[in-house]
Amino acid sequence: MNFSDKFRAVLRNAESICVLTGAGVSAESGVPTFRGAEGLWQKFKPEELANFDAFINNPELVWEWYAYRKQVMKNVQPNPSHLALVDMERLVRTFTLVTQNVDNLHTRAGSKNVLELHGNIERSYCIDCHTYTDDLEALAERKVPRCKSCGGLVRPDVVWFGEVLPAEVFQKAAKASEKCDLFLCAGTSAVVYPAASLPLTARERGAYVVEINREYTDLSLRTHETILGNAGEILPEIVHELQSVKERAS
Numbered sequence: 001m002n003f004s005d006k007f008r009a010v011l012r013n014a015e016s017i018c019v020l021t022g023a024g025v026s027a028e029s030g031v032p033t034f035r036g037a038e039g040l041w042q043k044f045k046p047e048e049l050a051n052f053d054a055f056i057n058n059p060e061l062v063w064e065w066y067a068y069r070k071q072v073m074k075n076v077q078p079n080p081s082h083l084a085l086v087d088m089e090r091l092v093r094t095f096t097l098v099t100q101n102v103d104n105l106h107t108r109a110g111s112k113n114v115l116e117l118h119g120n121i122e123r124s125y126c127i128d129c130h131t132y133t134d135d136l137e138a139l140a141e142r143k144v145p146r147c148k149s150c151g152g153l154v155r156p157d158v159v160w161f162g163e164v165l166p167a168e169v170f171q172k173a174a175k176a177s178e179k180c181d182l183f184l185c186a187g188t189s190a191v192v193y194p195a196a197s198l199p200l201t202a203r204e205r206g207a208y209v210v211e212i213n214r215e216y217t218d219l220s221l222r223t224h225e226t227i228l229g230n231a232g233e234i235l236p237e238i239v240h241e242l243q244s245v246k247e248r249a250s
Protein backbone atom coordinates (compact mmCIF):
# COMPACT_ATOMS: atom_id res chain seq x y z
CA MET A 1 0.00 0.00 0.00
CA ASN A 2 1.28 3.46 -0.88
CA PHE A 3 0.96 5.71 2.13
CA SER A 4 1.47 9.43 1.71
CA ASP A 5 4.93 10.87 2.44
CA LYS A 6 3.42 12.92 5.22
CA PHE A 7 1.84 9.88 6.90
CA ARG A 8 5.12 7.95 6.65
CA ALA A 9 6.99 10.85 8.22
CA VAL A 10 4.43 10.99 11.04
CA LEU A 11 4.84 7.25 11.59
CA ARG A 12 8.62 7.59 11.69
CA ASN A 13 8.50 10.25 14.40
CA ALA A 14 5.47 8.98 16.31
CA GLU A 15 6.11 8.47 20.00
CA SER A 16 2.52 8.50 21.10
CA ILE A 17 -0.34 6.93 19.17
CA CYS A 18 -4.00 6.88 20.13
CA VAL A 19 -6.46 4.68 18.24
CA LEU A 20 -10.26 4.88 18.36
CA THR A 21 -12.04 1.77 17.10
CA GLY A 22 -15.68 1.09 16.27
CA ALA A 23 -17.83 -1.78 15.13
CA GLY A 24 -16.17 -1.89 11.67
CA VAL A 25 -13.02 -3.29 13.28
CA SER A 26 -14.93 -6.33 14.49
CA ALA A 27 -17.00 -6.71 11.31
CA GLU A 28 -14.39 -8.98 9.76
CA SER A 29 -14.69 -11.26 12.79
CA GLY A 30 -18.41 -11.61 12.06
CA VAL A 31 -19.80 -9.17 14.63
CA PRO A 32 -22.54 -7.06 12.99
CA THR A 33 -22.11 -3.27 12.89
CA PHE A 34 -24.89 -0.89 14.01
CA ARG A 35 -25.44 1.36 11.01
CA GLY A 36 -25.53 0.77 7.27
CA ALA A 37 -27.72 -1.60 5.26
CA GLU A 38 -26.70 -4.68 7.25
CA GLY A 39 -26.46 -2.89 10.60
CA LEU A 40 -28.25 -3.97 13.79
CA TRP A 41 -30.22 -0.70 13.98
CA GLN A 42 -31.93 -1.60 10.68
CA LYS A 43 -33.49 -4.67 12.28
CA PHE A 44 -33.75 -3.76 15.96
CA LYS A 45 -35.01 -0.65 17.69
CA PRO A 46 -32.51 0.94 20.10
CA GLU A 47 -35.40 2.54 22.01
CA GLU A 48 -36.72 -0.96 22.84
CA LEU A 49 -33.36 -2.59 23.57
CA ALA A 50 -30.64 -0.15 24.47
CA ASN A 51 -31.90 2.18 27.14
CA PHE A 52 -32.59 1.90 30.84
CA ASP A 53 -36.37 2.46 30.69
CA ALA A 54 -36.72 -0.29 28.11
CA PHE A 55 -34.81 -2.59 30.45
CA ILE A 56 -37.03 -1.80 33.45
CA ASN A 57 -40.18 -2.22 31.34
CA ASN A 58 -39.14 -5.43 29.65
CA PRO A 59 -35.97 -7.00 31.08
CA GLU A 60 -36.81 -10.34 29.41
CA LEU A 61 -36.69 -8.80 25.93
CA VAL A 62 -33.54 -6.81 26.62
CA TRP A 63 -31.78 -9.83 28.11
CA GLU A 64 -32.89 -12.01 25.19
CA TRP A 65 -31.13 -9.58 22.86
CA TYR A 66 -27.99 -9.40 24.98
CA ALA A 67 -27.89 -13.17 25.49
CA TYR A 68 -27.96 -13.51 21.69
CA ARG A 69 -25.21 -10.91 21.22
CA LYS A 70 -23.08 -12.44 23.99
CA GLN A 71 -23.34 -15.77 22.21
CA VAL A 72 -22.32 -14.24 18.85
CA MET A 73 -19.34 -12.47 20.42
CA LYS A 74 -18.20 -15.53 22.36
CA ASN A 75 -18.09 -17.60 19.20
CA VAL A 76 -16.01 -15.22 17.06
CA GLN A 77 -12.26 -14.70 17.02
CA PRO A 78 -10.09 -11.56 16.83
CA ASN A 79 -9.20 -10.66 13.24
CA PRO A 80 -6.08 -9.07 11.67
CA SER A 81 -7.24 -5.58 12.79
CA HIS A 82 -7.18 -6.59 16.45
CA LEU A 83 -3.86 -8.40 16.05
CA ALA A 84 -2.26 -5.43 14.25
CA LEU A 85 -3.19 -3.18 17.16
CA VAL A 86 -1.52 -5.60 19.58
CA ASP A 87 1.68 -5.24 17.54
CA MET A 88 1.32 -1.46 17.27
CA GLU A 89 1.22 -1.21 21.07
CA ARG A 90 4.69 -2.77 21.22
CA LEU A 91 6.20 -0.40 18.65
CA VAL A 92 5.63 2.99 20.23
CA ARG A 93 6.49 4.48 23.59
CA THR A 94 2.92 5.51 24.44
CA PHE A 95 -0.06 3.72 22.98
CA THR A 96 -3.71 4.05 23.94
CA LEU A 97 -6.47 1.97 22.42
CA VAL A 98 -9.89 3.51 22.89
CA THR A 99 -12.79 1.37 21.77
CA GLN A 100 -16.52 1.82 21.43
CA ASN A 101 -16.87 -1.94 21.03
CA VAL A 102 -18.25 -4.04 23.86
CA ASP A 103 -17.16 -7.38 22.36
CA ASN A 104 -13.90 -7.74 24.34
CA LEU A 105 -12.04 -8.73 21.16
CA HIS A 106 -9.16 -6.26 21.67
CA THR A 107 -8.40 -7.73 25.09
CA ARG A 108 -8.85 -11.28 23.83
CA ALA A 109 -6.37 -10.49 21.02
CA GLY A 110 -3.78 -9.35 23.61
CA SER A 111 -4.00 -5.54 23.70
CA LYS A 112 -3.06 -4.24 27.14
CA ASN A 113 -4.04 -0.61 27.43
CA VAL A 114 -7.69 -0.75 26.30
CA LEU A 115 -10.16 1.95 27.29
CA GLU A 116 -13.72 0.65 26.85
CA LEU A 117 -15.92 3.70 26.39
CA HIS A 118 -19.18 1.79 26.04
CA GLY A 119 -18.55 -1.04 28.50
CA ASN A 120 -18.05 -4.74 27.96
CA ILE A 121 -20.75 -7.28 27.20
CA GLU A 122 -18.94 -9.96 29.18
CA ARG A 123 -19.60 -8.10 32.43
CA SER A 124 -22.90 -7.52 34.22
CA TYR A 125 -23.87 -5.79 37.43
CA CYS A 126 -26.77 -5.40 39.83
CA ILE A 127 -28.71 -2.17 39.35
CA ASP A 128 -29.39 -1.99 43.12
CA CYS A 129 -26.15 -2.86 44.90
CA HIS A 130 -23.76 -2.56 41.90
CA THR A 131 -22.15 -5.95 42.57
CA TYR A 132 -20.48 -7.26 39.41
CA THR A 133 -21.14 -10.77 38.21
CA ASP A 134 -19.89 -12.97 35.41
CA ASP A 135 -21.98 -15.90 36.45
CA LEU A 136 -25.11 -15.74 34.34
CA GLU A 137 -26.45 -19.26 34.38
CA ALA A 138 -29.98 -17.77 34.49
CA LEU A 139 -29.52 -16.79 30.87
CA ALA A 140 -29.04 -20.40 29.83
CA GLU A 141 -32.49 -21.08 31.29
CA ARG A 142 -33.82 -18.01 29.47
CA LYS A 143 -34.43 -16.19 32.74
CA VAL A 144 -33.60 -12.65 33.77
CA PRO A 145 -30.53 -12.82 36.01
CA ARG A 146 -30.89 -11.68 39.62
CA CYS A 147 -28.17 -10.49 41.99
CA LYS A 148 -26.81 -13.23 44.26
CA SER A 149 -26.20 -10.67 47.04
CA CYS A 150 -29.43 -8.64 47.11
CA GLY A 151 -31.83 -10.12 44.57
CA GLY A 152 -31.82 -6.96 42.42
CA LEU A 153 -32.05 -6.94 38.64
CA VAL A 154 -28.75 -7.62 36.90
CA ARG A 155 -27.96 -5.65 33.74
CA PRO A 156 -25.23 -5.86 31.13
CA ASP A 157 -22.28 -3.50 31.81
CA VAL A 158 -22.76 -1.54 28.62
CA VAL A 159 -23.56 2.12 28.08
CA TRP A 160 -27.10 2.61 26.81
CA PHE A 161 -28.59 5.60 25.02
CA GLY A 162 -29.07 8.47 27.43
CA GLU A 163 -26.43 7.18 29.84
CA VAL A 164 -23.13 8.84 30.60
CA LEU A 165 -19.85 7.17 29.76
CA PRO A 166 -17.68 5.90 32.61
CA ALA A 167 -16.08 9.22 33.62
CA GLU A 168 -12.60 8.00 34.45
CA VAL A 169 -12.34 5.98 31.24
CA PHE A 170 -13.42 8.93 29.12
CA GLN A 171 -11.01 11.28 30.90
CA LYS A 172 -8.13 8.95 30.15
CA ALA A 173 -9.23 8.71 26.50
CA ALA A 174 -9.48 12.51 26.24
CA LYS A 175 -6.03 12.95 27.77
CA ALA A 176 -4.50 10.41 25.38
CA SER A 177 -6.16 12.22 22.45
CA GLU A 178 -4.74 15.55 23.62
CA LYS A 179 -1.21 14.21 23.98
CA CYS A 180 -0.76 11.92 20.98
CA ASP A 181 1.21 12.70 17.80
CA LEU A 182 -0.93 10.39 15.68
CA PHE A 183 -4.61 9.60 16.08
CA LEU A 184 -6.10 6.70 14.10
CA CYS A 185 -9.84 6.33 13.80
CA ALA A 186 -10.76 2.86 12.53
CA GLY A 187 -14.11 1.33 11.57
CA THR A 188 -16.39 3.88 13.16
CA SER A 189 -19.12 6.01 11.64
CA ALA A 190 -18.05 8.65 14.21
CA VAL A 191 -21.58 9.84 14.84
CA VAL A 192 -21.93 8.88 18.50
CA TYR A 193 -20.66 11.46 20.96
CA PRO A 194 -18.64 11.96 23.05
CA ALA A 195 -16.50 9.21 21.42
CA ALA A 196 -16.62 11.05 18.10
CA SER A 197 -15.19 14.17 19.73
CA LEU A 198 -11.84 12.46 20.41
CA PRO A 199 -10.37 12.74 16.88
CA LEU A 200 -11.43 16.40 16.85
CA THR A 201 -9.71 17.00 20.18
CA ALA A 202 -6.61 15.27 18.87
CA ARG A 203 -6.54 17.43 15.77
CA GLU A 204 -7.05 20.65 17.73
CA ARG A 205 -4.08 19.69 19.89
CA GLY A 206 -1.83 19.13 16.90
CA ALA A 207 -2.04 15.38 16.23
CA TYR A 208 -2.11 13.99 12.70
CA VAL A 209 -5.50 12.33 12.27
CA VAL A 210 -6.01 9.41 9.90
CA GLU A 211 -9.30 7.62 9.35
CA ILE A 212 -9.55 4.02 8.15
CA ASN A 213 -12.98 3.06 6.90
CA ARG A 214 -14.72 1.27 4.05
CA GLU A 215 -16.47 4.53 3.21
CA TYR A 216 -16.29 8.24 3.86
CA THR A 217 -17.97 9.42 7.07
CA ASP A 218 -18.95 12.73 8.65
CA LEU A 219 -15.47 12.78 10.12
CA SER A 220 -13.67 12.52 6.79
CA LEU A 221 -13.71 16.26 6.10
CA ARG A 222 -12.04 16.88 9.44
CA THR A 223 -9.22 14.34 9.26
CA HIS A 224 -5.85 14.81 7.56
CA GLU A 225 -6.37 11.63 5.57
CA THR A 226 -8.98 8.96 5.04
CA ILE A 227 -7.72 5.59 3.84
CA LEU A 228 -10.58 3.67 2.26
CA GLY A 229 -10.71 -0.11 2.65
CA ASN A 230 -10.99 -2.92 5.16
CA ALA A 231 -9.41 -2.27 8.54
CA GLY A 232 -8.23 -5.90 8.57
CA GLU A 233 -6.01 -5.15 5.57
CA ILE A 234 -5.00 -1.53 6.24
CA LEU A 235 -4.08 -1.75 9.93
CA PRO A 236 -1.56 -4.59 9.40
CA GLU A 237 -0.02 -2.53 6.57
CA ILE A 238 0.28 0.51 8.84
CA VAL A 239 2.00 -1.65 11.45
CA HIS A 240 4.35 -3.03 8.80
CA GLU A 241 5.19 0.51 7.70
CA LEU A 242 5.64 1.67 11.30
CA GLN A 243 8.00 -1.21 11.96
CA SER A 244 10.12 -0.55 8.88
CA VAL A 245 10.38 3.24 9.35
CA LYS A 246 11.33 2.73 13.00
CA GLU A 247 13.97 0.14 12.06
CA ARG A 248 15.44 2.43 9.41
CA ALA A 249 15.47 5.36 11.84
CA SER A 250 17.33 3.42 14.56
Ligand code: OAD
Pocket residue numbers: 021022023024025027028033034035036039050100101118159160161186187188189190191192212213214215217229230231232
Ligand atom coordinates in the same frame (compact mmCIF):
# COMPACT_ATOMS: atom_id res chain seq x y z
P1 OAD B 1 -21.35 1.89 13.18
O1 OAD B 1 -22.13 0.68 12.84
O2 OAD B 1 -22.08 3.17 13.37
O3 OAD B 1 -20.22 2.15 12.07
C1 OAD B 1 -19.37 1.15 11.63
C2 OAD B 1 -18.42 1.78 10.64
O4 OAD B 1 -17.48 0.80 10.26
C3 OAD B 1 -19.06 2.30 9.36
O5 OAD B 1 -18.59 3.62 9.11
C4 OAD B 1 -18.59 1.32 8.28
O6 OAD B 1 -18.39 1.96 7.01
C5 OAD B 1 -17.28 0.86 8.86
N1 OAD B 1 -16.83 -0.49 8.47
C6 OAD B 1 -17.57 -1.62 8.33
N2 OAD B 1 -16.79 -2.67 8.05
C7 OAD B 1 -15.53 -2.21 8.00
C8 OAD B 1 -14.26 -2.81 7.77
N3 OAD B 1 -14.13 -4.12 7.53
N4 OAD B 1 -13.16 -2.02 7.78
C9 OAD B 1 -13.26 -0.68 8.01
N5 OAD B 1 -14.43 -0.07 8.24
C10 OAD B 1 -15.54 -0.81 8.25
O7 OAD B 1 -20.48 1.50 14.49
P2 OAD B 1 -19.79 2.48 15.54
O8 OAD B 1 -19.22 3.67 14.87
O9 OAD B 1 -18.90 1.64 16.36
O10 OAD B 1 -23.08 2.57 20.94
O11 OAD B 1 -21.04 2.92 16.41
C11 OAD B 1 -20.83 3.75 17.51
C12 OAD B 1 -21.80 3.39 18.62
O12 OAD B 1 -23.14 3.41 18.11
C13 OAD B 1 -21.65 1.99 19.16
O13 OAD B 1 -20.62 1.87 20.13
C14 OAD B 1 -22.99 1.75 19.77
C15 OAD B 1 -23.86 2.28 18.67
O14 OAD B 1 -25.12 2.71 19.04
C16 OAD B 1 -23.61 2.10 22.06
O15 OAD B 1 -24.06 0.97 22.14
C17 OAD B 1 -23.60 3.09 23.19
